Amino acid sequence: MRPAVSEAAARCGSGAEGSAAPAVETVRLMRRFGPLTAVDDLNLLVPAGAIFGLLGPNGAGKSTTIKMLTTLLAPTSGSARVLGFDVARQSVEVRWRIGYIPQLLSADGSLTGYENLLVFAKLYDIRRAERARRIQEALDFMGLADAADTLVRRYSGGMIRRLEIAQSMLHRPAVLFLDEPTVGLDPVARHTVWTHLRDLRRQFGATILMTTHDMEEADQLCEVVAIMHRGRVVALGSPADLKVTLGGGATLDDVFVHYTGTAFEEGARYQDVARDRRTARRLG
């Protein structure tokens, strides 16, 4: 099992060791799938406490990057560190300290909201007394207290997303990874999710790394964005700076198109499109 020291560090929340190291740092990170290079020579630095957006068209390598950073996928070469821990060699250390909300629907529809939270509180080994308190707090915070004992399959898309965020914050992760957090949500639900993410950061000081191809979302939420194209970062900066660089009242949409060109169409694979639509249908 893992050493007692790291257990204590993970339990006390944001992790003292995290303050020195950047939240995420990758060096020449690469991932291949057969002949396809999904992530190519990626160098990324996410400072602690930031809300960082990974932008790019479908197939740009955003989800693959997130999967490597969350230890789901091993890098082909290069390295990635989260809070100073190597994702390949110290994956368990990383897992104790991060939260993850996949693009797909990840709350279990055949359990209630409360049960979804309970199971994850137990997986993260939060002790009984603390567990009850944190679950109640999470339900209140996300406005789900009234729906706690309802089966999640009866939830709306926005409620499910809020539950997933609540689930991912139970163990007070120092870094939260979100893959397309608002895809398929209606405008009201999207804004609610954004508000909750900002509140989370304020309350717990978590670093947030999210992927999106929604420019409004990036503009509203992210302090720094990296635009990815064909597995590489092609632009990096605050949304405002990127717009200024292009000049002439450019929007973030313009910036996106400028750096990724026609990739909107060529990058998307059938599988990605199918997944987006499926997620959208479930949430909508």
Next chain:
Amino acid sequence: MFVFLRQTLAVAEAEVRKLRHDPMELLTRAIQPLLWLVVFGRVFGRLREIPTGQLSYLDFMAPGILAQSVLFIAIFYGISVIWERDLGILHKFLVSPASRVALVSGKALSAGVRAMSQAMIIYAVAALMKIHLRLSVGAVLGVLASIALGAAIFSTFSLAVACVVKTRERFMGIGQVLTMPLFFASNAIYPLAMMPAWLRGLAAANPLTYQVDALRELMIDGGRSLFGLPLDFAVDAIVLVALIGLGARLYPKIIT
């Protein structure tokens, strides 16, 4: 170690809570084994050609049908794993600090609990059919342990297959191909002594055979285990440990 156990129990608890929300599923699962007992058992029981020792054919086959019903449920367990993968639920479990062994063991444990409910239904019908059941506490506990072990084995096997094939369509095909050979290459509905040598060889390598052998002694008044209970349980326990090791290795691959 205690963290490992708590995480295993958390995974199992999730599954058991799901069952509580939808208990109908368990009832529908019981229909098939009942048909085997009531129709197949009755008809073949009249044959009196099958050498079942001092047991009647119905007494002989009842443990086999119980084991079979556990097998049939457990072998399709992988479908729910693929379903969870397609939804995205599995991703979050894999990002949690729980070890892969704990995740797989939790699933196996929940399959065991699920299978025990089958036993209750089959016992009720068997009693109505005047099958000679052993009803001592020790015997019943033994039966439950044997069922849980069998369910854990075949559900973990199923999970490992699911991690390799990854889609429901392919899994359904393979599941169908696996169940009948596992069932027929065992002592569930006919004794080993009746089998041609090649089939007896296969049956000896089939964990279901050892489960049925144990059940025959534990469940039926006058039933005898051929290999002895310690060997029956030891073989299946070793198989389970090996399969959990394999499942834990394959589990992370399901999402790639």
